[in-house]
Amino acid sequence: MRGLPGTACPFRLCTPCRQDLPANHSHCRCCALPIAYAGDELICGQCLKDPPPFSRIVAPWRYRFPVDGMVQRYKYNGQRAYARPLIQDLSTHLTLMLETHPERTPDLLLASPMHPARRRKRGFNQAADIAEHISRQSGIPWSADLVVRNRRTRPQRGLNREERLANLRGIYQVTRIPPASIAIVDDVVTTGATARSLTEVLLEAGAREVQIWALARTPG
Secondary structure (H helix, E strand, O other): OOOOOOOOOOOOOOHHHHHHOOEOOOEOOOOOOEOOOOOOOOOOHHHHHOOOOOOEEEOOEEOOOOHHHHHHHHHHHOOHHHHHHHHHHHHHHHHHHHHHOHHHOOOEEEEOOOOHHHHHHHOOOHHHHHHHHHHHHHOOOEEOOOEEEOOOOOOOOOOOHHHHHHHHOOOEEEOOOOOOEEEEEEEEEOOOHHHHHHHHHHHHHOOOEEEEEEEEEOOO
16 A cells, blocks of 8 residues: 555555555454454453443554544545545444444443534534534434533643543533433544543433444544
8 A cells, every 4th residue: 555545446455555554453342442353342451450430442453653644534525535535434333333232232322522613613523524424324422512612622642541631621511411322433443532531421410321433443
């Protein structure tokens, strides 16, 4: 592969390009970080010791080349075509998962909220873009306003896990009673700080289970 896939065929990938994508095989069921054993239903030692508030992270890809470049062009340059193959693959992965485990079907998809000022600057909320696509494929309703950001924060990019958690403390507000089961949709799970903060406010507001669905997971 000479460069990022998607330049010549932005809406689907040829077999060689697809084979170059870093699939997130052999990962922890809860945090989706790589583990040494095959499968995706095992739980890593850290999650056994300190279970996260969400039940699982579903992320088919690892956030490294070329997936990282595809997501960055989509997210920061507005070149949405680069993410279309990843979004479609996530939808297909979720369809297969829910066919096998229908009990995991959430009542609602929640696009990870973005502050209005940042959305105006970027031109779109990538999480809402992904959630809308999954909703069309699955029939699961989605929302971009069940949780809102009540203040603007500095960008999470470049912060470590502790800095991210501190940056997000107290910024989310639930606007109405949430349904029992929710899947938060985002582009990338990096440290899990956003996922943890959002899940905690949803559980406090009355949700019983929260999953995280994303295109990719930073492998640690």
